[in-house]
Amino acid sequence: MPWTGRFDQLFINGEWVDPVGDQRIDVISPVTERVVASVAEAGREDVDRAVAAARAAFDRGPWATASLEHRLEVMHRFRALYADSADTLSALITHEMGCPISMSPVIQTGTPLAILDAYLELALEYPFRTIRRSAKGGALVTKEPIGVVAAVVPWNVPQSVLMMKLAPALLTGCSIVIKPSPETPLDAYLVSELLQEAGIPPGVVNMLPAGREGSEYLATHPDVDKVAFTGSTAVGRHLASVCGQDLKRLTLELGGKSAAIFLDDADLDSAVESLRYLSLRNSGQVCSLKTRLVVPQGLKDEVLDRLTALIESMPVGDPTHPVTQIGPMVTQRHRGVVEGYIASGREQGATVVAGGGRPDIDRGWFVEPTIFADVDPDMRIAQEEIFGPVLAVLTYRDEDEALAIANNSDYGLNGAVFTTDIDRGLAIASRIRTGTVELNGNPSGFHAPIGGFKQSGLGREAGLEGFDSYVEPRAIGLPAD
Ligand code: NAD
Numbered sequence: 060m061p062w063t064g065r066f067d068q069l070f071i072n073g074e075w076v077d078p079v080g081d082q083r084i085d086v087i088s089p090v091t092e093r094v095v096a097s098v099a100e101a102g103r104e105d106v107d108r109a110v111a112a113a114r115a116a117f118d119r120g121p122w123a124t125a126s127l128e129h130r131l132e133v134m135h136r137f138r139a140l141y142a143d144s145a146d147t148l149s150a151l152i153t154h155e156m157g158c159p160i161s162m163s164p165v166i167q168t169g170t171p172l173a174i175l176d177a178y179l180e181l182a183l184e185y186p187f188r189t190i191r192r193s194a195k196g197g198a199l200v201t202k203e204p205i206g207v208v209a210a211v212v213p214w215n216v217p218q219s220v221l222m223m224k225l226a227p228a229l230l231t232g233c234s235i236v237i238k239p240s241p242e243t244p245l246d247a248y249l250v251s252e253l254l255q256e257a258g259i260p261p262g263v264v265n266m267l268p269a270g271r272e273g274s275e276y277l278a279t280h281p282d283v284d285k286v287a288f289t290g291s292t293a294v295g296r297h298l299a300s301v302c303g304q305d306l307k308r309l310t311l312e313l314g315g316k317s318a319a320i321f322l323d324d325a326d327l328d329s330a331v332e333s334l335r336y337l338s339l340r341n342s343g344q345v346c347s348l349k350t351r352l353v354v355p356q357g358l359k360d361e362v363l364d365r366l367t368a369l370i371e372s373m374p375v376g377d378p379t380h381p382v383t384q385i386g387p388m389v390t391q392r393h394r395g396v397v398e399g400y401i402a403s404g405r406e407q408g409a410t411v412v413a414g415g416g417r418p419d420i421d422r423g424w425f426v427e428p429t430i431f432a433d434v435d436p437d438m439r440i441a442q443e444e445i446f447g448p449v450l451a452v453l454t455y456r457d458e459d460e461a462l463a464i465a466n467n468s469d470y471g472l473n474g475a476v477f478t479t480d481i482d483r484g485l486a487i488a489s490r491i492r493t494g495t496v497e498l499n500g501n502p503s504g505f506h507a508p509i510g511g512f513k514q515s516g517l518g519r520e521a522g523l524e525g526f527d528s529y530v531e532p533r534a535i536g537l538p539a540d
Contacts, residue, residue: 121260161383166216208283210225217240350449474491
């Protein structure tokens with residue numbers, strides 16, 4: 060283990076405290092299948108304590124009413140501490156959920172740092188206080204912190220998802236209760252220590268691991284003003300309905316089934332190579348991965364050959380080994396889900412072009428990266444989020460058909476277009492019904508909003524828009540000059 064913290068405790072009101080009960084959550088290595096650590100599991104009374112601390116900190120106001128300059132100063136200190144701990148955090152997440160260490164420094168800690176940097180810069184531009192003038196008078200418009208935020212985080216990119224919530228919550232003056240996923244609580248322990256060291260006042264940040272019950276109790280707690288949730292569409296829908304009872308503010312970042320459209324003039328060398336990251340990073344366990352590859356009928360065989368060569372160049376195995384590019388699935392149960400999808404693809408008549416089984420590794424929850432051809436757009440492998448290294452290749456005859464296939468999804472998270480003609484690419488990209496689109500593999504970055512159309516979410520994170528869901532605008536009428 061690269062780091063051990065006070066795993067038997069919870070972080071509440073600026074202190075490490077014992078939980079009321081004796082329930083534990085075991086963190087199991089997906090490689091060795093052994094327990095790597097055991098953490099305290101918060102029960103209802105612990106949640107009550109954490110929310111009360113966050114509420115009191117917010118109502119007392121030292122952070123909520125602090126100047127932006129002061130908050131920025133503390134958050135820059137946190138940024139420096141975070142950067143110093145990035146290698147440890149990367150290794151910790153690799154131990155928790157099996158992200159290959161060749162990628163952890165990029166996707167597990169490089170991305171959260173980039174998210175934090177964007178928010179630190181954008182805070183200087185955000186209109187926290189503006190005067191709107193009209194002929195009859197005007198208004199002072201201020202953006203007030205929304206209050207107590209419950210941040211509910213998944214296991215796949217736990218730090219990126221947390222930073223999307225932590226940075227805007229703290230920069231706007233909110234208090235926060237962090238609820239990491241039961242699969243990956245350890246990194247949240249380290250970050251809580253860094254926040255404490257940076258000088259965040261007691262109660263402004265609290266952290267407690269919990270399972271489904273404790274998590275829902277937190278999300279529906281009457282003293283929580285906003286729920287910032289990232290996870291599956293099924294749980295997101297459920298939370299939207301239960302939080303709707305109290306009109307609780309809600310941001311949902313949910314699942315995806317993103318399509319990459321290859322136009323007939325695409326540079327296949329760079330396009331297929333970019334799928335190593337865009338479609339297969341974190342062993343296929345990222346929400347925005349392009350898992351449907353929509354290619355011209357005439358290029359099908361060439362793309363399949365190149366894709367097969369690509370996955371053959373991605374070593375599968377122990378994620379702590381520096382050459383590994385595909386690690387295990389996070390849990391045994393999740394491997395079963397991924398294998399179930401591979402079986403369904405076969406049953407529904409798709410052809411396995413590469414992979415399709417388990418690699419020859421004694422222990423650990425591995426699946427082979429798998430490519431399907433002859434995929435009908437309505438098959439389960441083309442419609443449902445698999446969350447593993449399984450790609451479906453679909454073919455089209457003209458651009459309208461390519462777009463119809465890409466948009467034939469309940470999800471609307473992300474998409475991609477590959478072409479050497481940028482104007483043509485922009486025209487196609489603007490007809491894809493998703494929150495973000497990557498042209499030739501270029502991400503939109505964290506200065507721009509990120510989120511989902513349709514069943515992929517509600518609200519936006521990142522960009523100036525990312526601050527909007529942590530504030531309530533207040534307008535005070537002003538007399539005419
Ligand atoms: P999940 O929905 O099972 O769990 C997410 C979090 O919610 C966990 O912390 C879990 O403990 C908690 N939770 C579970 N049931 C709950 C309930 N009833 N009430 C309150 N909290 C509850 O998702 P997961 O398996 O941890 O993560 C994978 C999913 O996350 C995928 O669908 C993926 O696409 C999605 N995801 C989306 C984004 C994005 O930005 N759109 C980013 C990362 C992951």
